[in-house]
Amino acid sequence: MTNQGKEDIAIVGAGPVGALLAVMLARKGYKVDLFESRPDSRPDASARALYQGKSINLALSDRGWLALKAIGLDEEIRAQAIPMTCRMIHAIDGSLARQPYGRENQAIWSVSRAGINEQLITLAEQQAGVEVHFEHKLTGLDFNSGSCAFDAPGKGQERVDCRRGLIFGADGTFSKVRRLAQELPGQRISYSLDYMPQSYIELTIPASSDGSFLMEKNALHIWPRKNFMLIALPNPDGSFTCTLFMDLQGALSFESLDDEHKVSDFFRKYFPDAMPLLTDPVATFMAKAPSPLCLVHIDPWVIQEKVALIGDAAHAMVPFYGQGMNCGFEDCRVLSELVEQHQHHWPDILPAYQQARKENCDAIIELAKRNFVEMSDLAGDARFLLRKKIEAKFSEMHPELWIPLYSMVTFSPELPYAQALAVGEVQKEIMDEVMNLPDIEQNWQADCTYRLLYQLAQEKLTPNTLAKTVSNPLSPGPLNSLSQQKEVKA
Amino acid sequence: MTNQGKEDIAIVGAGPVGALLAVMLARKGYKVDLFESRPDSRPDASARALYQGKSINLALSDRGWLALKAIGLDEEIRAQAIPMTCRMIHAIDGSLARQPYGRENQAIWSVSRAGINEQLITLAEQQAGVEVHFEHKLTGLDFNSGSCAFDAPGKGQERVDCRRGLIFGADGTFSKVRRLAQELPGQRISYSLDYMPQSYIELTIPASSDGSFLMEKNALHIWPRKNFMLIALPNPDGSFTCTLFMDLQGALSFESLDDEHKVSDFFRKYFPDAMPLLTDPVATFMAKAPSPLCLVHIDPWVIQEKVALIGDAAHAMVPFYGQGMNCGFEDCRVLSELVEQHQHHWPDILPAYQQARKENCDAIIELAKRNFVEMSDLAGDARFLLRKKIEAKFSEMHPELWIPLYSMVTFSPELPYAQALAVGEVQKEIMDEVMNLPDIEQNWQADCTYRLLYQLAQEKLTPNTLAKTVSNPLSPGPLNSLSQQKEVKA
Known part of the structure; x- marks a missing residue:
């Protein structure tokens, strides 16, 4: 394949969605520059602190697998993923109830966000035509000339010319590409960013001393407590990553639990079976700033035929259906199919991409929002x-x-x-x-x-x-x- | 009265809402600086071109009157306002139907936006403690120190210190105060800006040669055509200001009517009785860029206890219920009442203001949006x-x-x-x-x-x-x- 006559493509954001998109477009013969503001996390495991404020593991399901299969990475990722065949509901008295997710052979899979991201970036680097630029922080975008400007340490202000090309904003919930588009005069961009009342912190249940799991491994554990809940997903090392979702403010909330006594009473009262398993839940609760949950809607996704949004930048959702990354991967798969269908003619591809995805992403944003009630209340x-x-x-x-x-x-x-x-x-x-x-x-x-x-x-x-x-x-x-x-x- | 111990107040935006707020707060003993980016329109009538892109006249109704009565300006404004006691529906065959707005003594009133704005600014200037600053364009806001920076011609960058005070953003649908608040790190501000499919242009039906009205004077005229409509409001000089609301894009839209023939056919077909009365409708249609209609929701309205939004900056709505200015005036009246109720204690006043207004403004935004269907379709x-x-x-x-x-x-x-x-x-x-x-x-x-x-x-x-x-x-x-x-x- 050759990129003869083909547009050059810049992708801003090398999260899982940006990296997957880079692989897919490179394989269709495009020259792709993938820019990421963070440093490379791969040389040094401690660098994974870079993912701070993002959840540690994710539930990968069939939409995600379908996209990964399209680039042949599914088997490699499945080797490190843990199937969760059911919800395991922890009642307040410690009793357990198993709710299968689907039929016997159906599961959602716990994967490490950092792990899958690194595997995708490594695969992207291996593609001819892909160049990955870490520590490149987007500072400006000229929508007419199609050029982007980045702050790059050591290199000062670097301008990257995309005059012949296209720019994808895969830079997440608080997308800079999106913000720059909104500041363009004369564009009529409808937009919403909604903060949910709930925020979250992450806690850990470690592996037992022999490395085994302290709770049922092949389940997504839920402690549904109506207005708040704790969940736990298994990790390959025998630990569980737990997430506590609760209102930021109000009668029982992150703000109201403002001393160690209250927090300790809270865990003892509502999570009596989890409390002894968690690593320093009280100290962790006191030390961590709760992360926000928000929804993003924007219309259009395509600006001046040169710039398109993808993944969370286009449609951030809450995590209650486990579909955020799956949906972003589906964006990439559908876009990639449209590239073929419209024979690499981008003035047709981009509108068709928005047409195919916008309505569906609005739907999953809504479904995910509704699912908080199902998980935190109805599950019990x-x-x-x-x-x-x-x-x-x-x-x-x-x-x-x-x-x-x-x-x-x-x-x-x-x-x-x-x-x-x-x-x-x-x-x-x-x-x-x-x-x-x-x-x-x-x-x-x-x-x-x-x-x-x-x-x-x-x-x-x-x-x-x-x-x-x-x-x-x-x-x-x-x-x-x-x-x-x-x-x-x- | 004295402003001893009272906060200094800066109001950004001297539209009708900002100017009314200045009058009300000054009368409660506050020192008020009222900043406006436009020049003063009063010395020279031609300067009213400054209001370009905003509607020329507005329907004032009882919520607006109640606020104006509170500052004693109602009679002066009523003297130049024209009561409209009914909708006058123009069918496509030219036949007319009168729909009363309420009981016999009830009316909505056509007023000039520029006129009412100028009267309010003049009244504001007459209050002790109010200073009006034209041609001051807000460039920055320091939410911690409470200082604002303005570009002022001849004065270069002017910084105005509001360290002891409060700042109100009364700067309209595309509020700069609001945008600066959203850029503050760490704030969780939910926000939406929604463009409606419809846009609008204004047209004119002049007075007859003897200065009389060419159509029924005491009515709001509507030509409801389902997906689009023309409306007309009377002016004191015998003319009518007409507004054509229509989709920006689509089968029959501002974009599809792209040559004089099509536009001329359009007016002849859908507005046969209005066509001969309108001043150059075809040329005007071709020359004017349609103005957008949008909705704004934001939460919270009060940021860091120092800055509050009011009027369109907090809750821009579509004009289909004639409530935009009335609602902004009601914001001022309610706030003013809360100042008394909470004995000038702003840490209580501002949250009470948001609590009192947010839910109601969300309701009128929704009602106004729904009313397009009532006006453009159901009215016939x-x-x-x-x-x-x-x-x-x-x-x-x-x-x-x-x-x-x-x-x-x-x-x-x-x-x-x-x-x-x-x-x-x-x-x-x-x-x-x-x-x-x-x-x-x-x-x-x-x-x-x-x-x-x-x-x-x-x-x-x-x-x-x-x-x-x-x-x-x-x-x-x-x-x-x-x-x-x-x-x-x-």
């Missing part, structure tokens, strides 16, 4: 669990008619998020009706329950209903094609 | 008009139970916007049910219709229902206190 609710059981049973009986919402989002990478959201809303209506059946707690296994479900699903989940709510060009079509979807083995 | 719809007639009749029968939404917003200044929105939603549910009665078109005057309405209103508009949806400290209480509200004669 008996009626909610019954609803899940009925859905799971019906889905097994009629997989062509019903895939539970969680599975559509997590295990159905060819089903666009917007369609999952739309179908999920109809499913909710149907299940509300089913849950109103008299004595459903006793009769949930009765045939009549599933006859009603079948009838309602037939009636409300017709292809026509769904076609109206979904209009995605990459959509495999309305619900009746669900059964045809390829399954990505997880 | 027979069933919608019937609904309005039934509501009006019922409201006359039971004013203690039912005030139409438009009247709650426009003619009930002591009813908070959030309560109007909440009550309006219950009213909509009730009217949906009434409109579903068989043959309502024929039977709308029948007693049984109003018995049903009475029953539904009694049932759904209980104080309890409403208390739950409304929680405003300045609220006069739930719906059953509506009947006690004082009426502001318009």
